[in-house]
Amino acid sequence: MGWASCARAAAAFLAVVAASAVDAQLAGHGGAVRALAVSADGDSLLSGSFDTSAIRWSLGTETAVEVLRYHADAVNAVAFLKDGRMITAGADARIAVWTTGRQQPDQVLEGHTGPVVALAVAPDGSTLASASWDRSVRLWSLADGASRVFEGHAQNVNGVAFAPDGRSLVSVGYDRALRIWRLSEGQPQTVALPAPLNAVVVASDGEIVAAGADGKLRLLTTDGKPAGEVAAGSAPIVALALSDDGELIAAAGIGGTVAIVERKSRSVLQTLVGPGFPIWSVVFLHDAATLVTGGADGKIRRWNAQSGEPIGSNLFGTPADPLAAYAGDHGADVFRACVACHALSAKEAQRAGPTLAGLFGRKIASLPGYRFSEALKTMDIVWTAETIAKLFELGPNAYTPGTKMPEQRIGSAEDRRALTDFLARATSQ
Numbered sequence: 001m002g003w004a005s006c007a008r009a010a011a012a013f014l015a016v017v018a019a020s021a022v023d024a025q026l027a028g029h030g031g032a033v034r035a036l037a038v039s040a041d042g043d044s045l046l047s048g049s050f051d052t053s054a055i056r057w058s059l060g061t062e063t064a065v066e067v068l069r070y071h072a073d074a075v076n077a078v079a080f081l082k083d084g085r086m087i088t089a090g091a092d093a094r095i096a097v098w099t100t101g102r103q104q105p106d107q108v109l110e111g112h113t114g115p116v117v118a119l120a121v122a123p124d125g126s127t128l129a130s131a132s133w134d135r136s137v138r139l140w141s142l143a144d145g146a147s148r149v150f151e152g153h154a155q156n157v158n159g160v161a162f163a164p165d166g167r168s169l170v171s172v173g174y175d176r177a178l179r180i181w182r183l184s185e186g187q188p189q190t191v192a193l194p195a196p197l198n199a200v201v202v203a204s205d206g207e208i209v210a211a212g213a214d215g216k217l218r219l220l221t222t223d224g225k226p227a228g229e230v231a232a233g234s235a236p237i238v239a240l241a242l243s244d245d246g247e248l249i250a251a252a253g254i255g256g257t258v259a260i261v262e263r264k265s266r267s268v269l270q271t272l273v274g275p276g277f278p279i280w281s282v283v284f285l286h287d288a289a290t291l292v293t294g295g296a297d298g299k300i301r302r303w304n305a306q307s308g309e310p311i312g313s314n315l316f317g318t319p320a321d322p323l324a325a326y327a328g329d330h331g332a333d334v335f336r337a338c339v340a341c342h343a344l345s346a347k348e349a350q351r352a353g354p355t356l357a358g359l360f361g362r363k364i365a366s367l368p369g370y371r372f373s374e375a376l377k378t379m380d381i382v383w384t385a386e387t388i389a390k391l392f393e394l395g396p397n398a399y400t401p402g403t404k405m406p407e408q409r410i411g412s413a414e415d416r417r418a419l420t421d422f423l424a425r426a427t428s429q
């Protein structure tokens with residue numbers, strides 16, 4: 001699909017998690033926010049991005065709490081388990097399971113051979129379903145990582161959801177098919193629909209809602225019988241969310257609008273109009289009234305779903321992809337792992353980390369106006385290509401003990417060189 005061909009990062013990073021809360025400015029993603037999830041306790045939001053990272057945000061303080069770095073490509077889907085563990089799934093075909101505060105995933109689920117684009121957690125929390133562009137759906141045991149494969153879609157599978165009793169899975173694909181897999185049998189019931197399908201959700205009463213590339217929502221009964229249709233817009237719908245009470249459906253279109261649909265009346269209550277860029281991800285908070293959206297500009301926004309009004313200004317984020325100007329530059333790809341926290345130019349808003357504008361020749365922790373860790377202020381390091389390379393060869397904890405920067409290393413000397421060459425150019429204007 002066309003929208004897959006977004007910027008891809010080739011950062012060869014080891015897994016990294018910010019263990020400590022980053023307490024400066026609101027941080028943001030350096031690429032489109034492709035996936036969003038809210039924790040069961042309602043305290044945290046997890047976002048996954050084309051910039052290859054996932055960020056856990058505190059909804060209370062509106063700050064980035066930790067950055068999850070493991071995937072070698074876009075993070076397309078994210079989920080929370082009830083116990084607070086987090087799941088990320090990537091275009092690198094991998095699924096990672098994380099415990100809060102750990103620097104590496106606890107578990108990596110491997111088996112898909114194409115990008116994983118959607119996740120669903122079983123109602124009892126024991127299994128996880130994934131949809132992939134390898135045309136399969138997998139059902140994973142979270143206890144031992146074993147998986148069952150469901151094959152039958154003739155094209156990319158774009159969405160997956162559990163029935164409320166957990167006994168069947170619903171998947172939708174670009175092949176215009178909606179499949180209902182009864183887990184005891186494994187053979188699907190197939191419903192042919194008139195348009196390629198990009199997402200699916202199932203309400204707690206069992207009603208199925210599928211999102212079409214023709215801008216229409218199609219509602220089906222638990223058994224797959226047609227039960228209504230709503231035109232959400234003319235542009236393909238790329239993301240769906242259901243409010244906890246099951247009353248509202250949010251359907252995000254690639255054109256940048258989000259239709260808020262009342263499920264009972266099958267009518268569009270509101271259309272949220274963003275500034276014209278695609279919205280890639282939507283999720284309701286547990287109040288069933290606040291919608292959170294993730295955009296192609298890397299921003300995460302909050303809306304009142306009833307009134308259609310934005311809440312506050314922008315919740316989190318950065319302006320348009322700051323690396324767009326460096327497309328094709330390997331060093332810029334390596335820097336994608338940094339862009340969530342560091343600006344390159346003094347004109348950009350400061351993120352969780354200090355701006356790197358004017359970095360070369362600067363003494364460590366000397367940038368005026370940024371609150372550095374005390375431990376850094378007495379170190380005798382001046383930033384050059386050599387010292388920056390060393391920082392990521394040894395890792396911040398070893399080279400600059402006491403730092404707030406999350407642990408991360410760049411294993412390849414070639415990548416370190418590409419990064420420092422890039423920084424020399426990009427931080428000197």
Ligand code: HEC
Nearest residue numbers: 018067337338341352353354364365367372373403404405
């Ligand atoms: C999750 C946020 C985060 C990420 C990702 C991150 N950094 Fe940092 N970085 C920080 C923070 C916070 C500091 C300030 C450290 C302190 O004061 O303890 C910092 C400090 C630095 C410094 C020292 C700056 C100075 O003025 O002394 C450099 C250089 C740096 N980071 C480069 C990078 C590079 C290059 C990457 C990507 C490979 C990266 N950082 C990724 C948060 C991050």
